[in-house]
Every structure is written in structure tokens, then in C-alpha cells.
């Protein structure tokens with residue numbers, strides 16, 4: 455146990471929070487995984503066995519043809535490799551940087567099983583997509599304009615993937631985004647060391663090059679625009695709202711000004727033009743066990759905090775953050791402590807948080823129970839990273855069926871209200887990953903396209919394959935007596 459932890463009263467009387475904790479902010483958020491150069495990429499590509507029925511491809515939520523794009527790199531065709539990647543995942547550049555590949559494609563790679571050293575698929579994907587984006591070329595052309603229009607709410611990965619796929623089919627898309635910039639959490643949430651050099655903005659620009667997409671920023675559903683108006687004004691609506699609300703701890707002291715929301719701080723950090731101005735505490739406690747908890751802990755440590763403790767209420771094996779991410783945090787000097795349930799935030803006379811008291815827990819017969827032991831950890835800042843929720847603004851009386859606070863969708867990402875699709879973090883069953891949100895947007899776009907064109911035979915074989923693969927045996931939320939293909943003209947507008 456670290457020295458600064460005690461079992462009784464805190465040893466602080468005031469919170470030590472200040473800007474300028476570092477002498478040099480130059481490389482504080484340098485690239486976590488520097489890109490491969492051409493030679494390194496060729497050597498890495500050479501390690502691939504080009505497996506038949508490649509398990510890496512099955513493990514990828516967007517089903518990128520991984521052996522095919524690695525073969526293209528090996529053959530000296532990174533541009534073609536990028537096209538292979540982007541045809542399945544238009545945000546393949548960001549996913550190459552942020553995907554937890556260690557639990558997806560690289561975990562499934564046969565070389566991981568054989569020798570514990572998978573082909574570095576993520577870095578190869580980045581090599582190819584960077585090559586293409588640097589050339590300034592957009593690899594796809596838009597189909598002739600169909601005259602159909604779609605409203606997309608939210609310019610995050612789900613909304614952008616949906617918008618791009620629809621624009622590519624010739625439909626006209628308007629994205630309504632409440633924030634000043636598009637990109638969603640790619641712009642406001644992903645850790646700085648995963649997305650350097652303004653990559654989120656560059657990727658957004660790249661996506662919009664397809665044409666036919668307009669982004670209206672500063673337009674919030676439920677405030678500046680209403681769902682009914684979108685339903686009557688457009689042929690279809692896609693909701694990619696993400697999870698804007700944050701969960702509460704519901705413990706005493708939680709509202710102190712130095713008890714902070716991790717996601718909000720990360721957004722501030724990502725948008726900061728001068729990191730030296732950020733107010734950072736000396737002793738930090740992060741509460742949570744997922745990617746956001748790791749990201750805030752690492753970033754605050756890199757910004758000069760002396761002691762960063764990440765406290766998770768269950769055992770380490772239950773943490774959502776992968777083993778790789780946990781190791782990353784530990785290598786950065788973050789102390790991970792499990793089985794600590796927050797009980798109370800202790801305040802000084804000025805109402806500042808100066809410590810947090812935890813109850814020690816253990817798992818007994820599948821239940822998390824307090825052992826009776828108490829631990830008090832001094833803290834100048836406490837960051838809550840305990841998950842987010844859909845704030846639901848604008849859904850109001852729409853009648854959209856919800857479950858567990860998220861939007862219910864069927865296998866084609868249709869909501870229970872005809873003409874409205876949804877995807878990404880805001881829907882039930884989402885994996886809360888960039889790549890799965892892209893896949894949701896892609897599936898919804900294929901379904902919307904079919905809906906708009908009315909004629910199944912007008913849909914490309916690829917679109918049919920995507921939908922068939924995802925339909926499986928999952929039920930549809932729309933009644934079978936009202937199939938989506940039966941209306942003669944723009945059925946959604948009539949609602």
C-alpha cells in the first residue's frame with residue numbers, strides 16, 4: 455500500500471491544485487504507437503499467413519478483409535490496402551489508432567496463439583490508411599443523386615459512418631450536431647496520445663469529401679430541432695446520439711468543485727490550446743474500471759500529478775479496461791487498486807474535497823460485499839469515470855422503445871418507430887467502441903438505403919450481404935405486417 459493511503463483521517467487540510475506542473479509540455483502526449491515506416495510495414499506484412507477463413511477478420515466488428523489488405527501492403531500497394539479497409543470501415547484510420555486490437559483482431563490472430571506475438575494488424579491498418587489520406591485522394595465516388603434526404607443526429611462515429619454510406623449511394627444527408635465541432639468522442643473523448651496531430655478533424659474532412667453531406671453544428675435535438683420535424687422533413691432519420699449524460703456516485707461530498715467528471719475533463723484537455731493552463735492536483739483519485747478511467751488517469755499523470763490512484767470496486771478481472779490498458783496505466787505510474795467501493799468524499803471547511811473513504815470489498819458467492827475494512831485516500835482532485843448514460847434529450851414522447859436507458863433497435867438498427875434508425879453507444883447492446891459504432895452506422899445505412907430505394911434488387915450485393923450477415927435470427931421491431939419495402943413513395947414523410 456502506498457504511503458499516502460491511510461485508514462483514518464486525511465492528512466490534507468486544503469487541495470493542492472495548480473496549473474504549470476510540468477517544465478516542458480512539448481511531447482507530453484506523443485503518439486502512443488508511432489507509425490510503421492515503409493520497410494517496417496513490409497516486414498510486418500510478411501509475417502501474415504493469409505489464413506483462409508481468417509479468424510482476425512471474424513473478430514473485427516466491421517469485418518475488414520484483413521488478409522487481403524495485408525497482402526496488398528506486402529505487394530507494395532498501400533493505396534489499394536486502404537481502399538479494402540475503408541470499404542468496410544470508413545473510419546479505418548481512427549480505428550487503427552484506438553481499437554483495442556489486443557482483444558479483437560490481434561487476439562484472434564493465429565500467430566498470437568502460436569507464439570504470443572500477433573501480426574500487428576492495427577499498425578498495418580494505420581500504415582495503409584495514413585498513406586491514402588496523405589495523398590489527398592478520396593477512394594470512393596458518389597452515385598448519381600437519388601433525390602432522397604436523410605437526417606442524421608450526432609456527428610460521432612456512428613452518425614458519420616451512416617452519413618458516408620448513404621451519401622455514397624447518392625442520398626443527401628444533413629447531420630445535426632449539438633457541439634461546435636463534428637467527430638463525437640473522436641474529437642472530444644479519445645485520449646490525446648491515441649489521436650495526435652488533429653487526426654479526428656482530418657478524418658472528418660476526409661469523410662466529407664464524398665460530397666452530399668452537410669453538417670449543421672450547434673444544433674441540438676430537443677432544443678434547436680425536434681424529432682417530429684425531422685420525420686416530416688426528411689425521408690429517414692438516424693440517431694447517433696452517443697451517451698452524453700454521466701452517472702452519479704450518490705455519496706456525500708460528490709458535488710464539491712474538485713470532484714470532476716472524467717469525460718468532461720478529457721474533452722477540455724482535447725480542446726485545450728495550452729495544456730500548461732490546466733489545473734492539475736498533486737494527489738489524484740480516479741474512480742472506475744474502464745477505458746475512460748485508464749485514459750483520465752494516464753493523461754493527468756502525464757500532466758504532472760504526483761500520485762494517481764485508480765480505484766475499482768470489484769476484482770481486477772472484472773475491469774472493462776483490457777489487461778494491456780491496465781499495464782499501460784501501471785507503466786505510466788498509475789496505482790491500480792481493486793475492491794474499493796467509494797463511501798464518502800471528505801471535505802475541508804471550505805467545502806473542498808481532500809480525501810475519499812472507501813469500503814474494502816470482496817466477492818462472496820457471486821455477490822460483492824463489504825469486508826468491514828475502511829481505507830481513506832487523500833485527494834486533491836477526484837475523477838469520476840463510472841460510465842455514461844443517454845441523456846435522451848429530444849426523444850420525449852416520440853414513442854421510441856427503450857430498454858435499460860438505451861434505444862432498442864432490431865438487427866437492421868431500426869427503432870420501434872418507423873422511419874427512425876439508431877446506432878452506436880446510444881443503443882442497447884452496443885459495445886461502446888468506436889469500431890462497433892461504425893458498424894452500427896453502416897448496417898443502418900444499408901437498411902435505410904433499401905428502405906429509400908424500395909426495390910431489393912436495386913441494392914448492391916455487398917449491401918445485401920451486410921444485412922444478411924447481421925439479420926441472423928434476430929427479430930425486427932417493426933411489425934411484419936408493415937414491411938419496410940411496401941410503400942410506393944417516401945413513407946416516412948407521411949407520419
Ligand SMILES: Cc1cc2nc3c(=O)[nH]c(=O)nc-3n(C[C@H](O)[C@H](O)[C@H](O)COP(=O)(O)OP(=O)(O)OC[C@H]3O[C@@H](n4cnc5c(N)ncnc54)[C@H](O)[C@@H]3O)c2cc1C
Nearest residue numbers: 608610611612632638639674675696878879886887888891
Ligand atoms: C473517454 C473515452 C475514451 C474512449 N476511448 C476509446 C478507445 O480508445 N477506443 C475505442 O474503440 N472506443 C473508445 N471510447 C468509446 C468510443 O469513443 C465510443 O464508443 C464512440 O465514440 C461512440 O460513437 P457514437 O457515434 O455512438 O457516439 P459519440 O462519439 O458520443 O457521438 C455522438 C454525437 O452526438 C452528439 N449529440 C448528442 N446528443 C445530441 C443531440 N440531442 N442533438 C444533436 N447532437 C447530439 C454528440 O455531441 C456527439 O458528437 C471512448 C469513450 C470515452 C468516453
Ligand code: SF4
Nearest residue numbers: 502503505510563564
Ligand atoms: S489471423 Fe493473423 S496470420 Fe492469419 S490472416 Fe489474420 S493477421 Fe494474418
